[in-house]
Amino acid sequence: MTFRYIPVIGLEIHVQLSTATKIFCPCSTDYIGAEPNTNVCPVCLGLPGSLPVLNKRAVELGVRAGLALSCTIRNHTVFHRKNYFYPDLPKAYQISQYDLPLAEGGEIYIPGDDGRPRRIRITRLHLEEDAGKLVHSAADGRLEGAAFSFVDYNRGGVPLAEIVSEPDITSPREAREYVARIRQTVRYLGVSDGDMERGSLRVDANVSVKKTDETSGEVLYWGERTEIKNMNSLRAVERALEYEIIRQTGVLAEGGSLERETRHWNDGEGITTSMRSKEAANDYRYFPDPDIPPIVVTEELLESTRNALPELPWAKERRFAGEYGLPEADAAFMAESLPVALYFEECVKNGAAPLRAANWIRTEVFRVMNEKGLSMDSFPVKPSVLAELVALVEGGKLSTTVAREVFAHLAEGRSLKDALPAAGASPGGLSAEDVEKMVDRVLLANGDVVEEIRSGRDPKGKKIKFLTGLVMKEARGQADAAAVSGILERRLGEGR
Amino acid sequence: MELFALSAAEMVRGIKAKDFSASEVFASCLSRIEALEPELSALLALTAGMGREEAARIDGMIARGTDPGPLAGVPVVLKDNMCLRGVPATCASRILEGWIPPYDGKVAELLAGAGAVFAGKANMDEFAMGSSTEFSAFHPTSNPWDTGRVPGGSSGGSAAAVAAGYAPLALGSDTGGSIRQPASYCGLYGLKPTYGLVSRWGLVAFASSLDQIGPFARTVEDLALLLSVIAAPDARDGTCSPRERPDYAAPLAAASLRGKRIAVVKELDAMRSSVDPEVLRVLENTLNLCREEGAEIVEVSLPVSLEFGLPCYYILAPAEASSNLARFDGVRYGLSCREDSLLDLYLTTRGAGFGAEVKRRILTGTYVLSSGYYDAYYLTAQKVRSLMKAEFRKAFGRCDLIALPTAPTPAFKKGELVDDPVRMYLADVFTLPVNLAELPALSLNGGFTGGKKPLPVGVQFIAPQWGEPELLNAAAVLERRLGKAPIAPLGAATEGGNAP
Numbered sequence: 001m002t003f004r005y006i007p008v009i010g011l012e013i014h015v016q017l018s019t020a021t022k023i024f025c026p027c028s029t030d031y032i033g034a035e036p037n038t039n040v041c042p043v044c045l046g047l048p049g050s051l052p053v054l055n056k057r058a059v060e061l062g063v064r065a066g067l068a069l070s071c072t073i074r075n076h077t078v079f080h081r082k083n084y085f086y087p088d089l090p091k092a093y094q095i096s097q098y099d100l101p102l103a104e105g106g107e108i109y110i111p112g113d114d115g116r117p118r119r120i121r122i123t124r125l126h127l128e129e130d131a132g133k134l135v136h137s138a139a140d141g142r143l144e145g146a147a148f149s150f151v152d153y154n155r156g157g158v159p160l161a162e163i164v165s166e167p168d169i170t171s172p173r174e175a176r177e178y179v180a181r182i183r184q185t186v187r188y189l190g191v192s193d194g195d196m197e198r199g200s201l202r203v204d205a206n207v208s209v210k211k212t213d214e215t216s217g218e219v220l221y222w223g224e225r226t227e228i229k230n231m232n233s234l235r236a237v238e239r240a241l242e243y244e245i246i247r248q249t250g251v252l253a254e255g256g257s258l259e260r261e262t263r264h265w266n267d268g269e270g271i272t273t274s275m276r277s278k279e280a281a282n283d284y285r286y287f288p289d290p291d292i293p294p295i296v297v298t299e300e301l302l303e304s305t306r307n308a309l310p311e312l313p314w315a316k317e318r319r320f321a322g323e324y325g326l327p328e329a330d331a332a333f334m335a336e337s338l339p340v341a342l343y344f345e346e347c348v349k350n351g352a353a354p355l356r357a358a359n360w361i362r363t364e365v366f367r368v369m370n371e372k373g374l375s376m377d378s379f380p381v382k383p384s385v386l387a388e389l390v391a392l393v394e395g396g397k398l399s400t401t402v403a404r405e406v407f408a409h410l411a412e413g414r415s416l417k418d419a420l421p422a423a424g425a426s427p428g429g430l431s432a433e434d435v436e437k438m439v440d441r442v443l444l445a446n447g448d449v450v451e452e453i454r455s456g457r458d459p460k461g462k463k464i465k466f467l468t469g470l471v472m473k474e475a476r477g478q479a480d481a482a483a484v485s486g487i488l489e490r491r492l493g494e495g496r
Numbered sequence: 497m498e499l500f501a502l503s504a505a506e507m508v509r510g511i512k513a514k515d516f517s518a519s520e521v522f523a524s525c526l527s528r529i530e531a532l533e534p535e536l537s538a539l540l541a542l543t544a545g546m547g548r549e550e551a552a553r554i555d556g557m558i559a560r561g562t563d564p565g566p567l568a569g570v571p572v573v574l575k576d577n578m579c580l581r582g583v584p585a586t587c588a589s590r591i592l593e594g595w596i597p598p599y600d601g602k603v604a605e606l607l608a609g610a611g612a613v614f615a616g617k618a619n620m621d622e623f624a625m626g627s628s629t630e631f632s633a634f635h636p637t638s639n640p641w642d643t644g645r646v647p648g649g650s651s652g653g654s655a656a657a658v659a660a661g662y663a664p665l666a667l668g669s670d671t672g673g674s675i676r677q678p679a680s681y682c683g684l685y686g687l688k689p690t691y692g693l694v695s696r697w698g699l700v701a702f703a704s705s706l707d708q709i710g711p712f713a714r715t716v717e718d719l720a721l722l723l724s725v726i727a728a729p730d731a732r733d734g735t736c737s738p739r740e741r742p743d744y745a746a747p748l749a750a751a752s753l754r755g756k757r758i759a760v761v762k763e764l765d766a767m768r769s770s771v772d773p774e775v776l777r778v779l780e781n782t783l784n785l786c787r788e789e790g791a792e793i794v795e796v797s798l799p800v801s802l803e804f805g806l807p808c809y810y811i812l813a814p815a816e817a818s819s820n821l822a823r824f825d826g827v828r829y830g831l832s833c834r835e836d837s838l839l840d841l842y843l844t845t846r847g848a849g850f851g852a853e854v855k856r857r858i859l860t861g862t863y864v865l866s867s868g869y870y871d872a873y874y875l876t877a878q879k880v881r882s883l884m885k886a887e888f889r890k891a892f893g894r895c896d897l898i899a900l901p902t903a904p905t906p907a908f909k910k911g912e913l914v915d916d917p918v919r920m921y922l923a924d925v926f927t928l929p930v931n932l933a934e935l936p937a938l939s940l941n942g943g944f945t946g947g948k949k950p951l952p953v954g955v956q957f958i959a960p961q962w963g964e965p966e967l968l969n970a971a972a973v974l975e976r977r978l979g980k981a982p983i984a985p986l987g988a989a990t991e992g993g994n995a996p
Binding site for chain 1: 577578579585587592595597598599601696697698699700701703704705731732733734735815816818819822823825827828829838842862865866867870874
């Protein structure tokens with residue numbers, strides 16, 4: 001009998017919600033770079049006598065995310081206390097949600113390993129408060145070997161939505177796709193900035209492997225699962241899971257057994273290491289928080305949130321492919337983020353041919369954005385201007401090469417009127433008549449070549465290319481090369 | 497009569513009429529405190545400096561013709577579980593020793609805004625867990641009527657302070673009877689408001705779903721006066737009702753109890769053997785007065801509340817307390833026992849910082865919330881609580897007020913119940929159903945026991961939700977028959993009132 005080890009992966013994603021203030025107090029959520037323990041108040045420090053008051057905006061954002069993930073939203077939901085002692089948790093309980101989460105039973109589609117869309121079920125989305133941050137005195141900032149630790153409560157009480165998937169993910173690549181999809185979605189919704197490096201989107205992975213019979217597919221053995229933490233990028237998610245699956249498969253293949261534990265991803269060394277065993281399971285003694293009255297999600301809120309949902313990335317992709325005939329990859333690229341999608345559609349609305357506009361955005365716009373470290377929102381070339389430029393190229397009035405030069409000037413902040421002459425192009429472009437005249441001149445001056453072509457001595461089309469080049473040179477690049485060779489072919493054919 | 501013996505309303509009238517100054521009132525109270533405190537130990541902190549400054553500020557306002565507010569120049573004592581910026585709040589616990597709140601609680605803000613002058617912080621059972629104030633980590637408090645007895649608890653310090661004339665007003669907190677039972681033991685008016693009437697912002701939590709702050713006073717007018725100041729909406733407490741508060745002075749003018757139905761509780765009959773005969777006599781007498789004032793006496797039944805209220809309370813309150821008190825871990829404030837490991841820091845700090853009764857309740861609460869026991873205890877108790885609410889609702893369909901003893905006995909002797917937690921818990925059997933049902937209730941002094949050292953005996957009236965005006969109405973009518981609550985016969989001057 002031959003065996004096959006199949007990974008089973010479920011992800012928990014903590015998303016920091018983009019509220020202005022913390023979830024239970026008026027402190028700001030903008031704590032990055034603030035001096036430790038300055039962005040705090042009696043509530044988020046858990047001082048005796050302080051009380052939490054729910055930030056309604058956090059609920060609204062949670063509902064928005066829940067609806068976008070096709071979840072059912074509860075009309076009545078409550079906050080529970082999750083009790084455990086740790087220095088980053090000033091009340092010694094985290095206000096979270098337990099058996100009555102805000103949203104549950106959703107789904108999202110990702111490109112599967114077989115290229116077809118794969119459905120990943122969302123178990124639930126619930127709201128909770130973030131903890132403070134421990135800073136250990138050891139050189140690498142980790143607990144091991146630290147003589148003492150500091151605690152900074154600036155982040156404590158920042159609102160989080162925890163999105164839990166069913167164990168529907170079967171490969172590290174799919175896990176990466178799933179995280180990317182969730183990140184894209186929360187960004188589209190304006191629910192979170194989804195920044196993994198800054199920790200506003202954090203991924204914990206539960207992974208196990210099951211041993212199956214290669215031929216029958218029968219599951220012979222379910223391995224114990226481990227939880228992996230500290231994956232701070234999409235790539236880290238993929239690498240950590242790749243490593244962990246190989247490690248678990250190795251242990252099982254050698255007849256060993258796995259322990260249920262939490263493991264830490266060490267990105268530098270590319271390995272996971274054991275953090276703590278789950279043997280002594282924590283009893284969190286969840287109970288409804290008596291300080292926070294039950295939350296009623298009204299039909300009006302649901303309705304208005306549903307109506308205000310933007311077109312979601314997958315719908316946009318489909319529409320871009322259908323309505324504009326973009327290839328799948330281009331459609332995905334244009335729909336990747338909301339600002340890019342808006343830019344693209346604005347170009348098209350201003351008359352740019354969709355495929356050409358997409359090409360320009362993918363190449364030129366992104367090149368300049370990356371070079372200059374700009375965002376789409378602050379990009380100097382307005383979509384209407386790019387549309388004009390694209391139209392000039394499309395109409396054969398400007399070669400791609402010159403258009404690129406014009407674009408570079410536009411990106412410097414010049415207007416199209418100034419950019420065209422700066423790139424050596426005449427603002428009006430060349431008329432078809434102008435091009436015909438240039439072709440005439442070139443044909444006249446190169447009678448020998450014309451003769452050779454006409455007598456069939458140009459099997460590889462090299463000579464006609466030569467002539468095209470001459471016309472283009474004469475046109476100073478403002479003619480469309482394809483159009484020129486078209487004219488040449490027609491004229492050369494005439495005299496035969 | 498010395499100034500300290502005046503009611504709060506008399507003080508305000510005198511100060512505003514410039515008959516005497518706020519500073520003179522405060523000085524009079526301060527000397528009263530200094531004279532009696534060695535005997536009573538009712539306070540954990542005396543805010544003499546702060547009070548003097550504040551009284552002088554009030555006098556300045558009066559001189560300039562500015563109205564300092566409805567409590568102009570009235571000394572007030574706060575229970576030590578309420579935050580007053582800059583003044584230690586210990587909750588009578590070692591674990592909070594040295595912690596100075598950096599913020600004012602809502603009631604402190606309201607009192608200061610109304611012109612009140614803080615006289616001190618009152619002793620209490622540690623974290624409000626107890627019925628005798630003997631569970632204070634610092635010292636017990638004596639009952640001003642008999643210093644060999646307890647003042648009740650957990651707001652025993654507040655009650656003793658008002659009964660002794662330290663101040664005409666004090667605030668206590670009531671989670672299972674902690675205002676009403678000491679009011680009964682000390683012969684005062686004590687009111688536990690409807691849950692959600694008074695903000696808990698700045699009240700160190702014991703059991704969040706049961707805790708309410710309420711007033712102690714020696715007159716119904718004073719009780720209403722203090723209630724009007726503290727009963728205000730507060731956006732910082734999600735459980736504090738935004739509803740408009742009525743005028744609490746209006747019901748004081750009621751001429752009689754005509755048309756009112758006051759209910760006795762059927763189940764009390766079966767419990768007679770465990771209630772002191774003097775308590776039953778005082779209750780009977782008070783009901784007779786009600787009848788004479790025109791009330792109709794009816795009977796209601798509260799079987800669930802009186803049989804299961806106590807066990808229900810001793811599941812829910814410790815459950816919430818075990819979580820509320822988890823933050824005292826030695827990491828941020830209060831007592832911190834330095835140890836080499838985090839776990840040892842927690843264990844040593846909490847081991848040394850909490851007293852036996854608090855530990856008992858944390859253990860009980862932790863147990864009833866543990867996985868595997870939650871359904872049997874916590875969830876069942878929540879169901880019982882719902883039944884109790886329904887039972888009271890039904891009862892109030894047939895009456896306006898329910899009368900019960902406040903406590904089964906008058907003040908007991910110091911040390912008598914310290915080692916018998918279950919008998920100590922029984923002191924709250926008539927009061928804690930009210931907290932579980934989130935209702936308002938008032939304890940008034942219905943009379944005294946006979947004997948050489950007469951002890952005050954309270955009677956409790958319970959009203960439907962937001963029924964504080966109904967309670968004040970009845971108390972005002974009865975006050976005209978029973979007299980005002982007297983200052984305990986300690987030291988030199990005492991007021992008339994209904995002293996035996």
